[in-house]
Amino acid sequence: MTRPLRWTALRWTGIGLAAVALSFVLVGWWHWRDRPDPASLGIPEATSLPGEGGVTLTWLGVTTLLIDDGETRLLSDGFFSRPGLLEVLLDRPVAPDLAGIEAALSAAGISRVAAVMPVHSHYDHAMDSGEVARRTGAVVVGSESTANAARGAGLAEERIVVLPEGGTRRFGRFEVTWVVSRHWPLTGDGAPPMPGAIEEPLVPPAPVSAWREGGSYSIHVAHPAGSLLIQGSAGYRSGALQGLGADVVVLGIGGLTRSGPEHARRYWREIVETTGARRVLPVHYDDFTRPYGEIRAFPRRLDDLETSLRWLAGFADEAAQPVALERLVFARPVRLF
Numbered sequence: 005m006t007r008p009l010r011w012t013a014l015r016w017t018g019i020g021l022a023a024v025a026l027s028f029v030l031v032g033w034w035h036w037r038d039r040p041d042p043a044s045l046g047i048p049e050a051t052s053l054p055g056e057g058g059v060t061l062t063w064l065g066v067t068t069l070l071i072d073d074g075e076t077r078l079l080s081d082g083f084f085s086r087p088g089l090l091e092v093l094l095d096r097p098v099a100p101d102l103a104g105i106e107a108a109l110s111a112a113g114i115s116r117v118a119a120v121m122p123v124h125s126h127y128d129h130a131m132d133s134g135e136v137a138r139r140t141g142a143v144v145v146g147s148e149s150t151a152n153a154a155r156g157a158g159l160a161e162e163r164i165v166v167l168p169e170g171g172t173r174r175f176g177r178f179e180v181t182w183v184v185s186r187h188w189p190l191t192g193d194g195a196p197p198m199p200g201a202i203e204e205p206l207v208p209p210a211p212v213s214a215w216r217e218g219g220s221y222s223i224h225v226a227h228p229a230g231s232l233l234i235q236g237s238a239g240y241r242s243g244a245l246q247g248l249g250a251d252v253v254v255l256g257i258g259g260l261t262r263s264g265p266e267h268a269r270r271y272w273r274e275i276v277e278t279t280g281a282r283r284v285l286p287v288h289y290d291d292f293t294r295p296y297g298e299i300r301a302f303p304r305r306l307d308d309l310e311t312s313l314r315w316l317a318g319f320a321d322e323a324a325q326p327v328a329l330e331r332l333v334f335a336r337p338v339r340l341f
């Protein structure tokens with residue numbers, strides 16, 4: 005009798021363990037699927053100013069933004085390849101998706117670009133910058149790490165501008181100023197994810213972790229019609245933007261809920277209040293492991309878009325001057341000024 009009893013006990017233990025494992029999988033799956041819908045969080049779509057001319061802004065996911073005054077085009081980041089979740093999690097070698105880049109540029113009607121401007125050198129910003137610049141005749145402007153990513157993509161040296169301390173460059177009627185900033189802090193001491201620099205030309209395929217942060221910028225775009233600040237990552241350098249006014253801020257909010265409301269408040273003060281912007285357009289909340297063109301928020305457990313937007317709406321409400329918080333729609337140009 006003992007033998008069958010032992011087998012019965014073993015079998016029930018096995019069934020119990022399988023049930024526990026299955027419930028972990030189901031709970032994990034549920035959390036992974038639990039993502040707020042950006043369109044139903046009470047933030048109105050960004051509207052175009054009526055009329056002709058001026059400057060349009062087109063959001064192409066993460067922090068890729070096309071800025072166009074009808075004569076000159078600027079592109080932040082130019083990230084279209086979007087390696088999938090497994091490539092990223094397992095840190096497998098990835099390379100720019102050349103057909104995907106071509107299709108994205110053509111769908112957005114992008115042929116000539118004056119400057120490609122990565123906000124920092126992580127792969128979700130700088131991975132395609134060199135390739136995009138090669139195809140569009142642009143220069144790539146950024147850190148030494150960004151330069152090494154562009155060199156690895158085969159971009160000629162004369163088409164690379166390195167601004168380690170920041171600086172100003174003119175493109176057509178745009179005057180663009182790079183201000184050294186900080187990345188969103190992953191750790192308590194302020195370190196970004198994948199810290200450090202890209203020390204030599206980065207020739208893909210390479211694991212996504214090879215695209216090191218390499219220093220982050222706030223990018224101020226001034227035009228006779230108005231001015232725009234692009235803050236790609238939710239970090240700041242106290243006082244760095246003093247004296248730089250902007251009508252509109254494009255605000256990277258990736259990771260904001262993980263750093264807590266106090267960080268978010270300081271971030272808002274440093275970026276939005278300092279520039280005096282009256283219009284704030286959040287970006288970098290879409291899961292960049294999803295295919296290009298898909299705008300899906302991150303799972304709530306990783307970074308809750310609903311909470312981030314509630315905080316920002318609260319800061320906007322408390323502002324002395326009215327500040328409009330608006331949602332950019334993928335690939336839809338908005339005439340800013």
Ligand SMILES: [Zn+2]
Pocket residue numbers: 124126187237
């Ligand atoms: Zn980053």
